[in-house]
Amino acid sequence: MKIRDYLNFHLAMTEKEIKARYKNAVLGFLWILLNPLLQMLIIGFIFKNFIKIPVTNYFLFLFTGLLPWNFFSYSLTKSTPSLVFERNLIQKSKFSREAIPISIVFSNFFHFLVSLVLLLAFLILTHQFLLFTSLTKVFFLFASLLWLFLFTCGASLLTTALNVKYRDINFFVQALVILWFYATPVIYSTQILPEKFLPLFQLNPLTYPFEMLRFSLITPSLPQLSIFFTNAAISLLIILLGIFIFKKESKTFSDWL
Amino acid sequence: MIGSKKMITQKLAIKAEDLSKKYILHHQKPTLMENIFKLGRKEEIWALKKINFEIKKGEKIGVIGNNGSGKTTLLKIIAGITVPSNGEFMVKGRVAALIDLKAGFHPELTGEENIYLNGLLLGMSKKEVKRNFTEIVKFSGLGRFIDVPLHTYSDGMALRLGFSIAVHSNPGILLIDEVLAVGDQDFQKKSFQKIQEFFKKGKTVVFISHNLPAVTKLCPKVIWLEKGTLKMIGESKKTVRLYKKQQP
Numbered sequence: 427m428k429i430r431d432y433l434n435f436h437l438a439m440t441e442k443e444i445k446a447r448y449k450n451a452v453l454g455f456l457w458i459l460l461n462p463l464l465q466m467l468i469i470g471f472i473f474k475n476f477i478k479i480p481v482t483n484y485f486l487f488l489f490t491g492l493l494p495w496n497f498f499s500y501s502l503t504k505s506t507p508s509l510v511f512e513r514n515l516i517q518k519s520k521f522s523r524e525a526i527p528i529s530i531v532f533s534n535f536f537h538f539l540v541s542l543v544l545l546l547a548f549l550i551l552t553h554q555f556l557l558f559t560s561l562t563k564v565f566f567l568f569a570s571l572l573w574l575f576l577f578t579c580g581a582s583l584l585t586t587a588l589n590v591k592y593r594d595i596n597f598f599v600q601a602l603v604i605l606w607f608y609a610t611p612v613i614y615s616t617q618i619l620p621e622k623f624l625p626l627f628q629l630n631p632l633t634y635p636f637e638m639l640r641f642s643l644i645t646p647s648l649p650q651l652s653i654f655f656t657n658a659a660i661s662l663l664i665i666l667l668g669i670f671i672f673k674k675e676s677k678t679f680s681d682w683l
Numbered sequence: 684m685i686g687s688k689k690m691i692t693q694k695l696a697i698k699a700e701d702l703s704k705k706y707i708l709h710h711q712k713p714t715l716m717e718n719i720f721k722l723g724r725k726e727e728i729w730a731l732k733k734i735n736f737e738i739k740k741g742e743k744i745g746v747i748g749n750n751g752s753g754k755t756t757l758l759k760i761i762a763g764i765t766v767p768s769n770g771e772f773m774v775k776g777r778v779a780a781l782i783d784l785k786a787g788f789h790p791e792l793t794g795e796e797n798i799y800l801n802g803l804l805l806g807m808s809k810k811e812v813k814r815n816f817t818e819i820v821k822f823s824g825l826g827r828f829i830d831v832p833l834h835t836y837s838d839g840m841a842l843r844l845g846f847s848i849a850v851h852s853n854p855g856i857l858l859i860d861e862v863l864a865v866g867d868q869d870f871q872k873k874s875f876q877k878i879q880e881f882f883k884k885g886k887t888v889v890f891i892s893h894n895l896p897a898v899t900k901l902c903p904k905v906i907w908l909e910k911g912t913l914k915m916i917g918e919s920k921k922t923v924r925l926y927k928k929q930q931p
Binding site for chain 1: 706707759765766778780782783786787789791792796799804805806808809832
């Protein structure tokens with residue numbers, strides 16, 4: 427199969443994901459933005475009024491964490507059981523199996539980008555736009571997007587492939603995502619935490635890309651470089667493991683569904 | 684010597700050498716925890732055992748055998764849906780399998796959108812689908828229904844569309860599972876004609892069926908599977924006669 431046909435196939439599957447999701451929704455594409463906005467309002471209300479977090483403009487701060495978090499968590503929870511849902515297709519025809527989870531990640535990434543563009547527009551309108559103040563910020567924006575995308579692909583390939591044989595992976599992922607939310611700098615940032623907790627964040631590969639994204643949009647500083655290295659190493663490991671296991675298992679998916 | 688050997692392999696469409704397929708039968712779906720602690724019973728089942736055959740380009744081959752003889756497993760391996768556990772297997776050219784014709788459809792998408800999606804799933808390129816698009820719609824006879832969502836289609840309409848896409852995917856090898864009774868009388872006639880066209884065109888056809896008269900009529904050669912082994916491969920009339928004799 428030629429590379430172009432391969433890409434076209436993934437794009438067509440992604441298009442299907444996006445179209446199918448909004449065909450019957452009344453507000454259609456508005457949900458892309460409505461969802462994180464509602465989350466922002468409720469979580470923001472709590473942390474602004476009851477548990478004070480020392481951050482200026484907490485709602486904006488929160489929003490820049492919720493966008494990548496929604497991308498990651500929706501992608502992972504939706505792709506993990508996806509092969510089981512598409513068992514009819516897998517039993518009946520031969521095609522690149524990875525298109526099923528990857529198209530889910532792609533469609534969520536598309537939503538992520540749309541809301542990110544809207545956020546940038548909001549920042550420009552309210553004169554808080556910092557992105558072009560330095561080239562580093564632009565670089566960090568693209569680097570964090572790429573990192574988040576690749577890591578989400580890798581993690582999704584891993585859990586999707588494993589879930590075919592071991593169906594409890596799906597429950598495990600659902601539980602994990604809830605815990606992971608609190609372990610990731612979404613509602614807080616690593617800068618406001620006591621220093622003794624920082625080594626813990628080396629274990630969470632989402633820490634650095636999340637802080638990088640926020641740095642490029644609003645906050646002034648980044649976490650320590652040691653977090654970058656361990657995060658990057660763990661991310662790479664999970665991506666490679668995901669590709670390797672998916673490739674190995676995909677040949678016999680139809681035997682297990 | 685080397686040259687002649689190459690000639691032979693070029694003419695082959697499908698070749699199986701000691702082809703075996705093992706399934707692991709779990710009496711209960713395993714969980715990761717059980718797997719780590721080696722709990723849970725499992726049983727191995729050999730659906731195919733050391734099968735050897737060659738199908739030349741353009742040959743029409745029937746596959747017969749009782750239920751559980753391995754016909755479906757063989758079809759899945761030829762279609763590339765699963766891989767053999769042991770042995771050598773090679774297949775040349777695009778395979779179109781006429782099984783569960785509605786599998787790739789999405790109910791929320793229109794007929795047109797589904798044609799593209801299904802065509803790509805069958806291994807066609809976007810260009811190929813575009814080129815064959817009018818022909819696919821025309822053959823399916825769906826007319827103005829082509830731009831409404833698929834969930835509004837009747838069962839017959841969806842099957843007709845699925846059949847039309849599959850036969851227009853320009854396969855080198857056509858796999859047919861059971862007799863195709865798709866759509867109404869008119870469409871059945873049309874689809875049968877289309878399949879006969881494939882038989883005449885010099886395409887390789889593998890026809891899996893319990894309909895022995897149809898197999899004898901359409902295929903000069905037959906593979907007879909029994910409990911996962913290849914019982915016999917040969918001239919269809921003779922093979923079918925011997926197969927019938929064995930039936931209680």
